[in-house]
Amino acid sequence: MSEHALAAEAREWVEGPWSFRPGAVAGAERVRALVLSGYGLNCEAETAAGLRMCGAAAQIIHVGDLLEGQGAALDGARLLVFVGGFSFGDHIASGRVFANRLRFRLGERLARFVDDGGLVLGICNGFQTIVKLGLLPALDRRPGQGLAPQQASLVHNDRLGYRNAWVRLAIDPESPCVFTRGSTGVPLAVPSRHGEGKLVLADAATRARVEAEHLAPVRYVDAEGRPTELWPDNPNGSAGGLAGLCDASGRVFGLMPHPEAYLYPESHPRFIAQRDQGRLPAVGHGLGILANGVRAAVEG
Numbered sequence: 001m002s003e004h005a006l007a008a009e010a011r012e013w014v015e016g017p018w019s020f021r022p023g024a025v026a027g028a029e030r031v032r033a034l035v036l037s038g039y040g041l042n043c044e045a046e047t048a049a050g051l052r053m054c055g056a057a058a059q060i061i062h063v064g065d066l067l068e069g070q071g072a073a074l075d076g077a078r079l080l081v082f083v084g085g086f087s088f089g090d091h092i093a094s095g096r097v098f099a100n101r102l103r104f105r106l107g108e109r110l111a112r113f114v115d116d117g118g119l120v121l122g123i124c125n126g127f128q129t130i131v132k133l134g135l136l137p138a139l140d141r142r143p144g145q146g147l148a149p150q151q152a153s154l155v156h157n158d159r160l161g162y163r164n165a166w167v168r169l170a171i172d173p174e175s176p177c178v179f180t181r182g183s184t185g186v187p188l189a190v191p192s193r194h195g196e197g198k199l200v201l202a203d204a205a206t207r208a209r210v211e212a213e214h215l216a217p218v219r220y221v222d223a224e225g226r227p228t229e230l231w232p233d234n235p236n237g238s239a240g241g242l243a244g245l246c247d248a249s250g251r252v253f254g255l256m257p258h259p260e261a262y263l264y265p266e267s268h269p270r271f272i273a274q275r276d277q278g279r280l281p282a283v284g285h286g287l288g289i290l291a292n293g294v295r296a297a298v299e300g
Helices: 003-015 044-053 063-068 096-115 125-133 204-212 271-276 286-299
Strands: 032-037 057-062 079-082 119-123 152-155 163-171 188-194 198-201 218-220 244-246 252-255
Touching (some): 032 044, 044 057, 079 125, 125 244, 125 252, 188 286
Antiparallel strands (some): 163 188
């Protein structure tokens, strides 16, 4: 690693990637957050725990109960989280069965939730699902319309197989994404674990608009902080290093890596060295994404 990269890594732990600091977000107790579970999803507990660390009233709800109630549980909710896992066993394609079930049984209600100012976060399988559902990037969709058609997908990694490792994410400060606000410019460290994470867009025109409108809030970067398509810094080969998408409002955000898996500084594989060198962050980097979502929900 170069001297520049070592210096950047040292700053990462001293400054942290966020303006967020430990403690609940002011007014967060008014934020009701729904965290989906069931049918092969498996990250709901840590996601709800992170939201509660930020002060939000997080409720885990089974997808079956949400559907049975025709989306009534969304009434009064401010944040809806699609968590990671293997929904419906990833049959056909990751997130496809889940997305179809929601689109045809709850599509209009989900569209209305977004139109009414609700926030949506999709993590890993959740990202795969909301992309196939049409919630991202939702180009040209207007309030009052149903869900947008699918304009992107997540496909098999260039290196076939499941990849489980930590990655660095650069945050675009010009993105409208409310979940990535307050970045200090330091790369975000988070775990990444998936086999179908390569982000592809419908065509060159869609890709050009995503880039021009800064709808790719996070990108995989190498040790020098440069966006990369090369393995292992980019675990799937996404063009331009794209690791996530947001919609034009910035209130719908999805990413492949797992912010909920880095809530505590001790979760990092090098936390002992960081502690001994005085570089241990006050909180895990992923908590900042959840805190920003809660803060945006408070601000309305």
